[in-house]
Amino acid sequence: MTFRLDLDGTTHSIDIVARKPETILRVDDTRTVTAGVAGNVQVARDGDLAWVRHNGRTYRVQVEDPVAAAQDQAGGSDELRAPMPGSVIEVLKTAGDHVSRGDKIMVIESMKLQTTLAAPRDGVLAEVLFAVGETFNKDAAVARLEPLAEEG
Amino acid sequence: MRRISSALSTSDATFRANSAHNRRLADELHAMQEKARHVRPERDVQRLAKQGKMMPRERVEKLLDPGSPFLELSTLAANRAYDGESPGASIITGIGMVSGREVIIHADDSSIKGGAWYPHSVKKIVRCLDIAIENRLPVVHLCDSAGGFLPLQSEVFPDKHMAGRIFRNQARLSKMGVKQLSLVFGQCTAGGAYIPALSDYNVIVRGTGAVFLGGPPLVRAATGEEVGVEELGGADMHTSVSGVCDYAASSEDEAIAIGREIVDQWDRPKKWDCQRDAVEAPYYDPAELYGILPDDIKKGFDMREVIARIVDGSRFHEYQPNYGQTLICGYANIWGWKVGILANNGVLFNDSSLKGAHFIELCNQNNTPIVFLQxxxxxxxxxxxxxxxITKDGAKMIMAQACSRVPKFTVMCHGSFGAGNYGMCGRAFDARLLFSWPNHQIGVMGGEQAVNTLADVKAAQMRRGGQEVDAGVIEALRAETGSAYLDQLSAYYATSELWDDGILDPVDTRNALGMAITASLNAPLEDPGYGVFRF
Incomplete structure (x- = not known):
C-alpha cells in the first residue's frame, strides 16, 4: 500500500517495503530508506494533521487517507440513475450545461418523498431523459453526461 | 477511516432558507424548554419558599457534580396535555454525574400543584426506571409529591404500566444489584412512601419530610386516631424508631450533602469493553445541520451530510455503498465509541432491507452499538x-433489529411513517434512548395521505348508503380531520406523550448520543440469538 504524506508542504509517496527485521520504506519511488528512530519522538495529532517533534525539529505532517486518495483518481459514472421509481418534479439543468460534481440536476418524487439527483462528476450534461411529470422505474437512467475524453 | 466528503454549499439559497427555518424551530424549542423548566405561578414559588424548600431544579443542580453535563430527558412531556398545567409532566429526569458516578435522577417537581402525579408523570417515572434497568444506572429519587392526582386516578393507578410499575421496577433494580438512593424532601404518602422504602439508602429532611401510608387526616377518618405528622412519619421517628429511613437531615442542603456522601461509597459499575478510539470533533460544523434539514416533510436530503456532522472527525466507513442505496449503513465513532449507523436515504426496498438486516447482524457479531437515524x-x-x-425482507430487518443484543439508539431526524418506523428501531423496539428533532413528524402515514384516505372512505360510505357524494361534507371532513391529524404528527405531540426521551436541538445530538452510549455500556451484553428469519 502506498501512503501519501505532505511534509512541510511537499507531497511524498511512501511504500512500506519491509517491516521485519527493520522497517524499510521506499520514498517517492526513488529512494529506499531504513526507518530508524534516534532519540525522543513526540507526536500530537489533530485530525489528519500530525505534529512530529524529533531531534529538536518539529515537522508538520498531513496524512492523506489511502482509500480516499485512490478514489479521487477514479471518475464518476456517465449516467444518473433513479434510486427509486417515481416521477419528475423539477428539472434544474439542460443539455449542454457544464456541471460540477454535486450540482443538482433534477428533483424526483417517490412514495411522497422528494429526492434531488446530483451530478456524479464534473462534466457536460449530454441529455435529460425525462421531463417534468413523466414517470420512470427504479434504476432507469434519467440523465447522461458527455463521456470523458480518453487521456493520453 | 475516511472522512465524508460533503457536497453541501453553504452559500446556496436552499441552504440559507433551510437554516433560517430550522434555527427558528430550534429557538422555539429552547423557548418552550425554558418555560417548562422555570416559569411557575408566583404563589407556588412563594409556597415553597415559606416551607423552607428549594425549587426542585435547584436540588438537582446541587446534587450533580459541579460543571458536569446533565442529559435531561423528556423536558416537554405533557406539553399538550392538561391545558399545559403540568409542564414536564411535573417530573424532572435525566442522566448526570453524582460523586463521580453516572446516575439517573427522578425528581418530583413540587413547584407544580404540590408535585402531584398526573398520568404522564407516572409514565415519565416508569420510563426513567426502565432506562435504569436497561442500562444498569443507579437511581437518585428526589421525593416531594402530593401523591396521585385524584381526579385522574383511573389513569394513574390500576394498569400494568401505571404507578405500581414504579415500585415493581424499583424491586427489580434492587434484585439486579443496581443501587438507589431517595432524598425525602416532602410528604411521601401511600404509594409514594414505597419509593424511599424500596431504596437501598434514604435521607429525610426534618420538619418537611415525612413518610407514611396514610397521612393524619386519613388516619383520623379511618380509625379516629389523632396523630401529628412528626409522630406518624417524621424524620426522627423513622430514623430512630421504625427504621424506614436511614439518615435525618436538618436542611435540604444537608440532605443533599449526605446523599452525595452515600453515592461516594458505591462501587463503580464495570463497563463492557466496547471498542474506543481517540475522540475527534466532527470536521464539518454541526451547526450546518440547520441548513441540511429541509423546510418540508416531503423533501429528502442526503443523510451522509447529517452523519458527517455528528460523528468523530466526520469519518465514516460505509458498508456496501453500491447496494440498497436507500439505506446507508456503516461504521463511525461517537465520543470515541465505535458505532454502526443505519440511516435512511429514501424508501426501503428489498435490497436495502436485506442490507440493513445483514449489517445489524455484523454489528451484533462485532459488539458494536447501533445508531438509527430515521x-x-x-x-x-x-x-x-x-x-x-418486500414483506418478508422487511420482516428480516425487524427480526435482526428486535433481537439485537448490542445497545441501540434512535434519532428521529425528519419523517417516521408506517412500518419503516419499526424496522428502524421505533419506540416499541427498546432503543436505550430515543430522541427527536423539532422538525420530526410521526404517524402511520403522512398527513396528506391520511386525509385523502379518510375522505375516500367517507365518500364510499355515502355511495354505499345510496347517497349522493356531498362535496361540501367531504371538504369539511378534510379540513377537520386534517388539522387534528397534522397536530398529532408533530414532534411536540410525540414528546408530550413520551413516545421519545426528548426533543434535541440537532446541534446537541452528538453530545446526547455520546452520553447515552457511555451510559449504556454498564449493562453487560446478552448472549446472541435471533428468531426464525423468513427467507
Whole structure:
C-alpha cells in the first residue's frame, strides 16, 4: 500500500517495503530508506494533521487517507440513475450545461418523498431523459453526461 | 477511516432558507424548554419558599457534580396535555454525574400543584426506571409529591404500566444489584412512601419530610386516631424508631450533602469493553445541520451530510455503498465509541432491507452499538416489490433489529411513517434512548395521505348508503380531520406523550448520543440469538 504524506508542504509517496527485521520504506519511488528512530519522538495529532517533534525539529505532517486518495483518481459514472421509481418534479439543468460534481440536476418524487439527483462528476450534461411529470422505474437512467475524453 | 466528503454549499439559497427555518424551530424549542423548566405561578414559588424548600431544579443542580453535563430527558412531556398545567409532566429526569458516578435522577417537581402525579408523570417515572434497568444506572429519587392526582386516578393507578410499575421496577433494580438512593424532601404518602422504602439508602429532611401510608387526616377518618405528622412519619421517628429511613437531615442542603456522601461509597459499575478510539470533533460544523434539514416533510436530503456532522472527525466507513442505496449503513465513532449507523436515504426496498438486516447482524457479531437515524416514508409498495417479497425482507430487518443484543439508539431526524418506523428501531423496539428533532413528524402515514384516505372512505360510505357524494361534507371532513391529524404528527405531540426521551436541538445530538452510549455500556451484553428469519 502506498501512503501519501505532505511534509512541510511537499507531497511524498511512501511504500512500506519491509517491516521485519527493520522497517524499510521506499520514498517517492526513488529512494529506499531504513526507518530508524534516534532519540525522543513526540507526536500530537489533530485530525489528519500530525505534529512530529524529533531531534529538536518539529515537522508538520498531513496524512492523506489511502482509500480516499485512490478514489479521487477514479471518475464518476456517465449516467444518473433513479434510486427509486417515481416521477419528475423539477428539472434544474439542460443539455449542454457544464456541471460540477454535486450540482443538482433534477428533483424526483417517490412514495411522497422528494429526492434531488446530483451530478456524479464534473462534466457536460449530454441529455435529460425525462421531463417534468413523466414517470420512470427504479434504476432507469434519467440523465447522461458527455463521456470523458480518453487521456493520453 | 475516511472522512465524508460533503457536497453541501453553504452559500446556496436552499441552504440559507433551510437554516433560517430550522434555527427558528430550534429557538422555539429552547423557548418552550425554558418555560417548562422555570416559569411557575408566583404563589407556588412563594409556597415553597415559606416551607423552607428549594425549587426542585435547584436540588438537582446541587446534587450533580459541579460543571458536569446533565442529559435531561423528556423536558416537554405533557406539553399538550392538561391545558399545559403540568409542564414536564411535573417530573424532572435525566442522566448526570453524582460523586463521580453516572446516575439517573427522578425528581418530583413540587413547584407544580404540590408535585402531584398526573398520568404522564407516572409514565415519565416508569420510563426513567426502565432506562435504569436497561442500562444498569443507579437511581437518585428526589421525593416531594402530593401523591396521585385524584381526579385522574383511573389513569394513574390500576394498569400494568401505571404507578405500581414504579415500585415493581424499583424491586427489580434492587434484585439486579443496581443501587438507589431517595432524598425525602416532602410528604411521601401511600404509594409514594414505597419509593424511599424500596431504596437501598434514604435521607429525610426534618420538619418537611415525612413518610407514611396514610397521612393524619386519613388516619383520623379511618380509625379516629389523632396523630401529628412528626409522630406518624417524621424524620426522627423513622430514623430512630421504625427504621424506614436511614439518615435525618436538618436542611435540604444537608440532605443533599449526605446523599452525595452515600453515592461516594458505591462501587463503580464495570463497563463492557466496547471498542474506543481517540475522540475527534466532527470536521464539518454541526451547526450546518440547520441548513441540511429541509423546510418540508416531503423533501429528502442526503443523510451522509447529517452523519458527517455528528460523528468523530466526520469519518465514516460505509458498508456496501453500491447496494440498497436507500439505506446507508456503516461504521463511525461517537465520543470515541465505535458505532454502526443505519440511516435512511429514501424508501426501503428489498435490497436495502436485506442490507440493513445483514449489517445489524455484523454489528451484533462485532459488539458494536447501533445508531438509527430515521427519515423514512416506509417500505416500497406495488406489485413488483410484493412479488419480490418486500414483506418478508422487511420482516428480516425487524427480526435482526428486535433481537439485537448490542445497545441501540434512535434519532428521529425528519419523517417516521408506517412500518419503516419499526424496522428502524421505533419506540416499541427498546432503543436505550430515543430522541427527536423539532422538525420530526410521526404517524402511520403522512398527513396528506391520511386525509385523502379518510375522505375516500367517507365518500364510499355515502355511495354505499345510496347517497349522493356531498362535496361540501367531504371538504369539511378534510379540513377537520386534517388539522387534528397534522397536530398529532408533530414532534411536540410525540414528546408530550413520551413516545421519545426528548426533543434535541440537532446541534446537541452528538453530545446526547455520546452520553447515552457511555451510559449504556454498564449493562453487560446478552448472549446472541435471533428468531426464525423468513427467507
Amino acid at each position: 427519515n423514512i416514508t416506509g417500505y416500497m409498495i406495488g406489485k413488483e416489490y410484493e412479488q419480490k417479497g
